[in-house]
Amino acid sequence: MLSQVLSASTYGIEAFVVKVETHIETGLFAFAIVGLPDSSVKESRERVNAAIKNSGFKFPNKxxxxxxxxxxxxxxxxxFDLPIAVGILSATDQIQSDVLDKFIILGELALDGTLRPIHGALPIAMSARNNGLKGIILPKENAKEAAIVSDIEVYPMSSLTEVVNFLNSEHQILNPFKVDINEIFNQESKYTIDFSDVKGQENVKRALEVAAAGGHNLIMIGPPGSGKTMLAKRLPTILPPMTLEEALETTKIHSVAGILPPNTALVATRPFRAPHHTISDSALVGGGTIPRPGEISLAHHGVLFLDELPEFNRNVLEVLRQPLEDKKVTISRTKMTVEYPANFMLVCAMNPCPCGNLGNPYQQCTCTPAQIQKYMGKISGPLLDRIDIHIEVPAVKYAELVGKSSGETSAQIRERVIRAREIQIRRFKGRRNLFKNADMQTREIxxxxxxxxxxxxxxxxxxxxLGLSARAYDKILKVARTIADLAGSENIKPEHLSEAIQYRSLDRNLWGLT
Structure with missing residues (x-):
């Protein structure tokens, strides 16, 4: 007795079709799964056995x-739980269907036969369409995500019994699950926070606007409680809205990583990832026996925020250097090499000294110059090379904190950012991998x-x-170009340069870095 069921698995952020072949013959009971399964696939033997019996079907003692x-x-x-169960039932004639070669079937089985959600539904649905298949059968929690893909039929199921009934007859009368992708995109692309929530700090807001307009990496230096984290969280709200293509690519990464919430169709707002400073290098860039995306890939098309930057292990920070340049990360293992996209804005925050009160008019700093030098020296020069804007964040004044007036909204700032980005898109049209001012190399500068x-x-x-380092020269020119774009100026003027120069705090000798 032989049957074949189509399923799928992911490789990086893409998916490939897997043929689940089931052979049953007379002999002592044995249940073997071959074809390079990992432990989670091997464990499906027990889940499939219990699910088939508890759903009222006969499990073959062969x-x-x-x-x-x-x-x-x-x-x-x-x-692979569900396709293995369907394969066994098909091989024992408990399922008699002529559509097994037209659908991708996947889902995790509970012991009572109910279906639980899986990872990677979106790239798997795309693979089904690309391979010319009719559709996909999967748990109902993944239906919205898979239905984003057009030209395939999506059938959400809640149990093994429902799948068997569908395959035996009901596929002729059930209607496939549909979603309105434009409606979902509009609903999901709204933020719950706004720049108008931030009191004061107008100069820092301006720096964030410049960073968003040019795609520049940024670091904020200021005492505790000055609003660095609050400002960073609102940076995605002033970035240009995600395109559908960006949203699909970001959703694929989150789906493969297993962090897409159930019944969520699309990641339509720019991601904001803020890992703790105890994170390992593999968790940051991705890794594992079978590589999974790390924080830099989960921040793709969004913001990666590193708070308390000097507290991160130096080796963790150093692995950021290549992804910041290449906009992708390649993870190599003995038997596979996986590439994940990693096009993100890096935003960092730190105190000016170990106690955090250097330059704070309300608190006295207790650190020695040697302590400050050691603290600031934890950040390497090569990493600073990849950060265009340094901005000091002073403590918030009481009058600003209790004031009733609020600053500009995110929507108002975002309009200016979008106009500046449109100028850059026209400027770099036809140039490969060059979309914004931060992408410029020496020749373009x-x-x-x-x-x-x-x-x-x-x-x-x-x-x-001012004691600025030589590496600051190109950074100042790139930031000045963005400031000129925000002003609608074709040429870089002295006032644009003056503002850009103010954004190089860490290059000055007073920070102990040269």
Whole structure:
């Protein structure tokens, strides 16, 4: 007795079709699963056995062999429970259907036969469409996510019994699950926080606007309680709205990682990830025996916020350098290499010294110069090279804290950011991997960031008199280009350079870094 059921598994953020072949023959009872299954797949033997019996079907007391093809790719996850159960029931003629080769079937089985949600429904649905299949059968909690994909039929199920009934006859009368992708996109693309919630700190808000307009990485330095975290959380609200293509790519990553909430169709707001400073390097960039996306990939098209930056292990911070340049991360293992996208804005926050009160007019700093130097020295020069904007965040004044007036809303700031981004898209049209000012390399800086003699003199004085490092030169020009775009100016003017120079605090000698 032989049957074949189609299922699927993920590889990176993509999916591939898996053929679940079931062979049953007379002999002593044995239940073997082959085809490079991991432990979670092997454990499905017990779940499938109990689910079939508790659903009122007959489990064969014979020799059962299940093969997951292609057999040279590692399989993981509990989504193979349902196709294995369907394969066994089909091989024993308890399911008689001619559509098993037209549907991808997946789902985790509880011992009573009910279905539980799985990971990676969106990329699997895309794979079903790309392979010309009719549709997909999966747990109802994953239905919205899979139904985002057009041109395939999605049938949500709640139990093994329901799946068997559907395959035997009811597929002829049941209607596939549908969603309105535009309506979902509009509903999900709303933020619950706003920049108008922040009291004072107008200069920091301006720096965040510049960072958002040019896609620049940013670091905030200020005493505890000055609002650094509050400001960082609101940065995604002023970034340009996600396109549908960006939302689908981000949703695929979150789906594969298993962090997409049940009954959620789409990640339509820009992600904000804020890992704790005890995070490991593999958790940050991704890893595992079968590599999973890390925080930098979960922040794709959004913001990665590192609070208390000097508290992170140095080796953890150093692994950020290559993804910041390449906008992707490649994770290599003995038998596989997986690439995850990692195009994010890096936003960092830190205290100016160990006690946090350096420069605070309301509290006295108790740190020695050596302690401050050691504290600031935890951040390497190569990492700072990849941060364009440094901004000091002073303690909030009492009058600003209790004031009734609120600043601009996120929507007002976002309008200016969108206009600046549109200018950059036109400027870099036709250039590969170049979409915003932060992406510019030396050649583009020389071409698009030309300044007049007054600007040259201003920049020369800044570098010589303020003690700015040589690495600050290109950063200032890129940020000045963004400030000019926000002002709608074709040329970089001295006032744009002056503002950009103010955003290089960590390059000054007073911070102990040169």
């Amino acid at each position: 020799k059962i062999t299940v093969n997951l093809a292609p057999a040279d790719i590692k399989k993981e996850g509990s989504q 020389r071409e698009f960031c030309k300044i007049d003699s007054d600007g040259e003199n201003l920049l020369k004085n800044a570098i010589t008199k």
